[in-house]
Amino acid sequence: MIAVCIAVSTSAVADAPLAYQTIQPSKIVMGESAILRVTSLDSELQNVRLPEVSGLAFEVLGHTRQMEFINGTASESSSIVIRVTPQIAGIFSIPGLTPKSQPLILEVNTDRNSGNLPLTLNGKAPSPPPAPTPKTGNAAGIHFVADGSAFVQLKMPKRAVYVGESVPVDIEVGVRPGVVTSLNGLPTIKGGDFTLNNLSRQPERQEQILDGKPFLTMTWHSVLAAVKPGDFSLTVDTPITVKISSRPSEDEAFANLLGGPFLQNFYSSIVPKEVTVTSQPSDLHVLALPANGRPADFSGAVGAFKVSSDVSAVQMTAGDPVTLRMHVSGAGNFDRVDSPMLDRIDHWKTYPPKSSFSSTDPIGYKGEKTFEQPLIAAQTGEQTIPGLSFSYFDPETRRYQRAQTEPIKVTIDASRADNSLKEPSGPANPVTRLAGRTGVGLRPDHVLAQNFAASLIPLYLQPRFLALPATLALLLAAGLLVLQRAPRRVASKATERALAHLGAVARSGDSSTFFVTARQLLLQAFSERWRMPLEKITAAELDTRLGNDAEDIGRLFALADEAKYSGRAADGADVAQWLQIVSRQLIQETSI
């Protein structure tokens, strides 16, 4: 079994002082522990902050110091030894314990026979297991690093591609277990004219024998896209750490002969070194998309696609939303697959569409993109939703293609709310579902009366009805205003009527009635003028309030009493004179 420690580095700093951490063994089974050693070559390590990795327990065992003599120069290093005990199986990423150290991978299997676990981080998303037996291959055409410990290959189609076209590529990194100690980062493409999309996080792992040497090969699948036309040469870089010997080979052989841990350590010459492996250049010819025949709705989709459409329901109620879906399936640059769907159609309310992509491969090159657009019918009856179109460029035929879907017929029923005053459809069920729940039932129907209302709005909130009390209020207010402004006129009219009546009595010659009537009129007039009851108007009151006229009025009242009780009547000349006196008093009362 290969025990290789692969550290994934997110930021490799070339000139950083050497501080590294190792884990031995890097592959264990449940119940075992691994030793994590953090070593610093340029300063003494104090305590480090233990990492927190779900599923792993860390325990500091102690500190060690070592002194090495390399080419006569003494080199001191210090280490912290930490025991790592797994609690679950999986592959774990242990972050760097110091700013200068790289993260490590620890692989934990459930038992010895479980084989290699795929490279996953912290027990997540295992990928397919590697081949059980090493494959023997030919190293011809593979570009190794100088010591033959690693290689990188870029596999891509030989044909010319178009700008924006997604080109599936494979990046293969092979490392010698035991020689390469860590992979310090993901492969990167050299040059800014290409984008490397969707680099699969978990590479496929395979053990290979190349030229008689065992290699662990990791393959990433990705999609390459060119941003401009032209001829390009592509290479892929991968940073790794390898063990190299700093002593001549004869010294190394001597150290091996010495034996014993102290002397071996004293003569140890293996040191880690960071190197970058570069692939052999691959040529790629990138063509521009043709300008001729480019559809107006072309959104940049390049590939081979098929389209279809459907709706969420073919029969619905007016006002209910229905979802129109367009499915674009095939292979290509799905990130450029776009459609405005239906912008505006008669008798329908349209909403902006949204899309979702479902990939059938790990790199998002093949799959199906679905556009969903809500529509709301505004008219009842049978309606036709027009077909949808989608334009793309097919690199095989080297032409723009336009895919079209079939129109869809749907039936729109009247709104439920509009039917609220109609009897429910379907046969009436005497055994009610609702009534059946409690067994109590509904109260019986009522006898229909001929008492109808035009609206459910209360009468007093209907504008037409409100006109009535408003008119009434206005009329009454106007009446009050008239009364307020012309009280004298009202009084004078009453006085005119009273004097006319008194004149008629005088002309009839009935002096006794005249005096009685005159007294009554004057008393009423005085009562209203002085705002006091009739019975409280006495002779003294008349003297006080009337002044010089009090004598005449008192005489008239006396004559009225006399006429009432004795029947004595004054002559006609007297009646005319008294009529003038009464008229003067009443008119005076009105003018006040």
Added chain:
Amino acid sequence: MKHLSMAALIIALGFLVADAGAQPADPAYSAAGLYNLANSYARAGKPGMAVLNYERAALLAPTDPDIQANLNFIRSSLHLPQQDEGGFSRVARLVSPKIVAWIGVLGVLAAGTSLLLGKMFPRRRAVWIAGLCLGIAGIGFTVCNAIVLEPRIHEAVVIAAATPIRATPVPMGDPLAQLSEAETVTITAGHEDFVLVRTASGHSGWVARADLADVVPRRSVR
């Protein structure tokens, strides 16, 4: 006298116009008809439409015990909260809104006439004051009834099962919760095919207009 005759004529014409406004037109509603329709929906297993028509019938006949009983029965069957009316509401809805409307008109008439006659014939002040108080009472009763019933105009009943209540007025808006069929909500705003509603529990959100039916049909709202 001539003015009084003219005023009486105008008032009579006003009554005729107002009464014509209350005459049946298309569609015509009757409390009994709506109640029977609601019973039909309930028997057909459509609680939303049943509650809607019970609510409409209750607007025309608020004191009908059968309407309230069946409405409460449907709500309790669906485990919906009962609408508990306060004492003020119960008093204000003692009689039908149509009668209340005429009480209000008579109140205006009584109060105004009392004021007018009180000016013209101040000696019978007690009679006019009594008339004025009676008129004000009639107007007050009508106003209270209007305060109670006015919010009902903006209420709606959920007529679709499991109606989503959304954060935004679009069909794909995030659903916040679901409304039960036959639940009564208050409409506070509208946007295209959606209305902003407030539930009895105080939650607000957007609901598709097609999933609701106004207690007072919108075409009647002028």
